[in-house]
Amino acid sequence: MDPPPGLRRQGETLVRRLNKSLYGLKQASRTWFTTFSDAIQNAGYCQSKADYSLFTKVQGTSITVILIYVDDILITGNNIQEMEQLKAFLLKRFRIKDLGDLKYFLGIEFARSEKGIFMSQRKYALDILQDSGLLGARPNFFPMEQNLALTSTDGALLNDPTKYRRLVGRLIYLTVTRSDIVYHVRTLSQFMHEPRKPHWDATMRILKYIKGTPGQGLLFSANNNLDLKAFCDSDWGRCRTTRRSVTGYCVFLGNSLISWKSKKQDNVSRSSAEAEYRAMANTCLEITWLRYILQDLRVPQKTPASLFCDNQAALYIAANPVFHERTKHIGIDCHIVREKLQAGIVRPTYVPTLFQLADIFTKALGKDQFVKLRDKLGVRNLHSPT
Structure with a gap:
């Protein structure tokens, strides 16, 4: 970095120390977060060990929560006076702007009612459709043909792979609120290096599905219990190239969906039971992390989280710690299911x-099963289709 004009004298080789980190430097974001976290902790807030961007302050029955993402800050709590004092402290310590009630955050739209809080990315979805020229396209009712198997060798290479990469990248961020397209976008993201015609066609079909449901999002009900429950599943040998299985899970807080994932497993499983057992292990890790977050938010889990699995052999492996010829090759890390079961954290069902x-x-x-499961996940459409 060069000093400002007129600051350097001819022949001078002195080094100057910055009193404030400059925007754009590699160290700027870390310096800003360190400055903010030190200031907020000096004000009596505790930094979460499960998520370093989360800060809480508890005084009796009063709780105030701060969540920071770079320079965007969310504040919530059950004590209005404490929240006002926090905002006054931040205004005095930093140059910030109070935007009022939460309506728009990082491209995510929030709507409140007596029923709860609705979260969606309608504007972001419509921007994607407009940039792709599909605002007037005929919508599809489900995002991908049933049991479609895409490979890295079928079809002709695209002339401009940059367009495909940019589009899939935008769809990845859309999955923050659109759990119904997570599997399909994850599948397409595997072909970023050499996208082909079938991959592009599958992407266009997802966009046409979004065209029919741009306002889809998640409703966090106001009338809800605060018990964790999770569903985990695996499709054995789904990848035609590597023969690795796909893990999928979703976690609910009461009836509200709060976490989900679709990911290809790291190892090749020798049986469907092994693939399901690995999926259970990944879900147990997510449940453990969520319990830490809820503990910081003063929402303790007094009962084990129900972990639903549709493979009875995997349930037997989790419940029976007996060494077996068919399970001796399974990684030790997968047996975390047994550990969490014995600790009373999860209850496989x-x-x-x-x-x-x-x-x-x-x-x-297929359409019928997809729509059925999508509705059970709690995905709702607050807006009418455009």
Whole structure:
């Protein structure tokens, strides 16, 4: 970095120290977060060990929560006076702007009513459709053909792969509130290096599905219990190239969906039971992390979280710690399911495949089953289709 004009004298080689980090430097974001976290902790707030961007302050029955993302800050709590004191402190310590009640945050729209809080990315979805020229396209009722298997070798290469990469990247951020397209976007993101014609066609189909449901989002009900429950599933050998299985899970706080994932497993499983057991292990890790977050928010979990799985063999492996010929090759890290079961953190439970909600995160489903599971996930459409 060069000093400002007129500051350097001819032949001078002195080094100057910055009193304030400059915007754009590699160290700027870290310096800002360190400055903010030190200031807010000096004001009596505790930094969460599960999420360093979360700060809480508890005084008796009063709780105030701060969540920071770079320079965007959310404040909530049950004590209006304490929140006003916090805002006055921040206004005095930093140059910030109070935007009032939460309506728009990082491209996510929030709407409040007596029923609860609705979260969606309608404007962001419409911007994607407009940039793609599909605002007038005929919508599809589900995002991908049933059991569609895409590979890295079928079809002709795209002339301009940058357009595909940019579009899929935007769809990835859309999955922050659109759990119904997580599996499909994850599948397409595997082909960023060499996208082909079938991959582009599948992307266009997802956009046409979004065209019919731009206002889809999640409703966090005001009348809800605060018990954790989770569904986990795996599709054995789904990837045609590597033969690795796909893990899918979703976690609910009461009836509100708060976490979900679709991911290809790191290892090749020798059986469907092994693939399901690995999915259970990943879900246990997510439940453990969520319990830490809820503990910081003073929402303790007094009962084990129900973990629903549709593979009885995997449930037997989790419940029976006996060494077996068919399970001795499974990684030790997967046996965290047994550890969490014995610690009373999770309670594995069987659920029929027809009612396995995580099935939507492991494969492309037909219209009827897709719509059924999507509705059970709590995905709602607050706006009328455009």
